[in-house]
Amino acid sequence: MKKNNDENTNILSIKNDVLQAIHGANSASELNKIYNAYLGKNGVLRNLLRSIGDIPAEKRPGYAKEIHNVIAAIENSLRDKEGVFLENNIQTTDKGLDITMPGIKIKNGHLHPLTLIERRIEHIFSSLGFGVVEGPEVEDEWHNFDALNIPKNHPARDMWDTFWLRSKQKISNSKKQIPSPRLLLRTHTSPVQIRYMEMHEPPFRIIVPGKVYRFEATDASHELQFNQVEGLMVGKDISVANFKYIIGVFFERFFGTKINVRLRASYFPFTEPSFEVDINCLFCSGKGCSTCGHSGWLEMGGAGMVHSEVFNAVKYDLKLVQGFAFGFGLERFAMMKYRIPDIRLFNSGDIRLSQQF
């Protein structure tokens, strides 16, 4: 009995000592020491548990339970005291942040503004169900001109000043005989549409972004190397009315505001009817300013219904297909959206352009 009492008294006195020590502790590290001394790997209480075999068997359960109670009480007390320290700590060290200090920047790179424009345009057309198709920049005369109903020795060809390659060089992928094999740098991305139609049957809708080249002196608004996005939608009954719908949705989403679109009569060999696509001037809301030449309208690109000769070139059945095509210059969109004054900046390799985006 005595022995039992002794043991229990011993545990209880340990408990009291420890609780007092916790109460009097002044720091988290003191608490840590207490923990190690009693509850740590070789702590007093752990050792008591380990030596439980010395106790008569019948007393063991009660004794063990007692130890565990004490351990729980000490742990609770430790936790409470830790909480007190933590709170004090916060109160004494958190003097408030000066959140008006400038942010520390993580050094990021930048995309070229044309990449941003390209992605925005693609994103909108993708959401309208258009696929994105690409093709080679070196083209043969047939795909760039003949197949698009731009015949040799016709003044219509003068609409595209062309860079020609030194003769007798071939494109790698041309296995079959091409009627006009002379090579050039594509003057528009339209040949990619021909290549696409050679491989696919309607219905489809695609856009074709890419670099194009014109033999043209450069100035603030002309470049010999620039980017286009062309579109093509072909089906059984695709109409001018459908084009107006698609292009209207596109402009509205691109500029994020209500845009008036107008179609003006025009001429392109590969479309008929052909039109110029104008939008109301964003700079003067259509009142007339220097950007829009005081007309209130901005010319954005060309469009039209695909010419039957183009469908003939890709061997489509004219009775079963009709569709629209359109083309825009990416630089023009970028210049308008970001107010970039000179088209030559895009190819300049000047980091100060990209850095702003």
Next chain:
Amino acid sequence: MKYSYLWLKDFLLNIPQPKKLADILTMRSWEVEDLKRSGDDWILDISILPNRMSDASGHMGVAREISAILNVGGSKSKFILSDTAFKENKSKILSKYLTIRVLDRKSCPRYMARAVFNIKVAPSPKWLSDRLIKLGVAPINNIVDVTNYVLLETGQPLHAFDYDKLTKNSKGKVEILVRKASDKEKITTLDDQNRILSSSDLVIADKGGPLAIAGIKGGVRGGISKETKNIIIEAANFDPITVYKTSKKLNIETDAAKRFAAGLPKTQIPGALNRAVYLINKIAQGAPVSGAIDTGANKQSNIAIPFSLGRTNSMLGTRLSAKQARSILSAIGCTIKLISKDLFRVTPPSHRLDLVRDQDLIEEIGRLYGYENIKAEAPKILAYAPETNSARITRNKTKDFLVKAGFIELRTYSFVGEALAAAFGLRKEELIELDNPMSEDKKFLQPMITPRLLAEAMNNFKYSDELNIFEISNVFEYSDNKINEREHLTAIRAIKNNDDTLNNFRIVKGVLSDMLAALGLSDVIWRPADTVFKGNKNKYMFWSTSSSAVLEVDGKSIGVVGMLRPDISSGFSWPHNIVVAEINFSKLVQESNEEHEYRLPSRYPEAVRDIAVLVDGNTLVDEVGSEIARIGKSLIRDIELFDYYEGENLPEGKKSLAFRVIYQSQTRTLSGKEIDDMHKNIITALSARGWEVR
């Protein structure tokens, strides 16, 4: 092209006000690029489109177009020249003075001529020269001015010859030949240029040689001078392609050539010729010789076009009635025969050479009905699953990754010049040359991105001390007898006033390694370039091979990363620490599309041990690493270099490499003893290679 408002009004009394007229034309027909006051007149600068040069290159044609736009559904106006009647001198018959022989009918479908004798060459009256001046044509004398006037009025080019200067035959008759030039035949044109012709060029000639390049420019011989008394006036039709080719080849652009190259209606010839004779008779007196010579076709055969109202409405997205369609078609001068409710046979007027198929008619209906009257309508089938473009997805991922890593995207020209190509050691036989380069520095297509990008980008040291840049573009090279075009990625890092190339290299390597991992490519090897290229000539000429790596993905080499050759940087006064990576992006896209199998992370614990070795300065980190891997085999998951040191406290020429080796098995828990034994084996193996394990 310039048009006078008052002149148009001659043909169309109730013409709208100038500004309104400009708007109408711009919307329905052609853009009026400029509208300027000129005294009491207005000058409209109208960009007549190539398909309408044939009917609208004169005032009469534009007036006819305006009337078609305005009178849709209203009365038809006939556009016939007034004032063409003149009195012929019955005592003189043209056939006694002139014969015309067209030897190449294909190139000259119709040739017509008249003569006026005893004229008086003088300056034109004010009303005539005023009109020419307003439209930018310099008056010369009353005869030439009349031909120019009628051109501006009708669109039909005319040419006047001095009859007395032409060579006569034995019967005292002038014989005009329309024939192909012989090779190297010469003519001095009215602008005093000596032109050398070839057999593809068409000339107007007499026995004495060429008098004019047909449809393009007259010659000095036969030209009108102050002394001219008797003239022949030519009104002809020439094959557009012949005129176009010759005018391009000889680089002569004239008002006549522009029109003939577009094609002109043969039917307008007599009207224009009579008008000219009338005007000459009126202002230069003289007597029109009786009769005209007219050879060739005098009809424009316009073919009836089957036209379907249903197809028209389907293509335009309209619901036009047959009556609406017919009224538009008749306003432009078509004759219409109804076949059924839906089908018409439409014969265009002779002056509209551009109307040959039903789509041409649909366009006429669309533009004259007004595109603004067509209501936007969503396409019926919106659901359509486009193919995914994996190149674009990979390109976008790559760009985003590089931007996150601090790199700036640039774009530059796709061309290099001779000097740049030579400086970078690009092989000339692989360069693709332009036939008509814009400038010396854009003579070839770039076979690599680096030269042009560096040349442009290094200017940025003016604004920045540190450059991290990249470009993704197509490159072109001539190899295996064909042109190869593919996409490349170039990333460049350069620091001003800093010689730590190794650090630059390691940064680029780190970024690219992460990038490849982000693209799902795990089998990546960086091979020392000099072990790959073995000093022989190669296309990677601009890297210093002892300080560069060939990058291999899935066993295929996809590019080179390393230091730009110091002699190149010196040559351009660039720093010597430029690190350049140029990667075949097309190949990268292919590889990143390959299936990559997912590997379960091991379920068994890992153990970490470090090894530090002292090695010779020229020993590669990879040599030691691969030796560790070779011994450790499948028990090692990863080896990484965590410390690198050379310098103080180390023997001369030695460096210290510290590796962290992570032991882990895919199949079981490794025991401590197993790991310790393996580690000892590795240490033994490294020591055996002469590397001191510390």
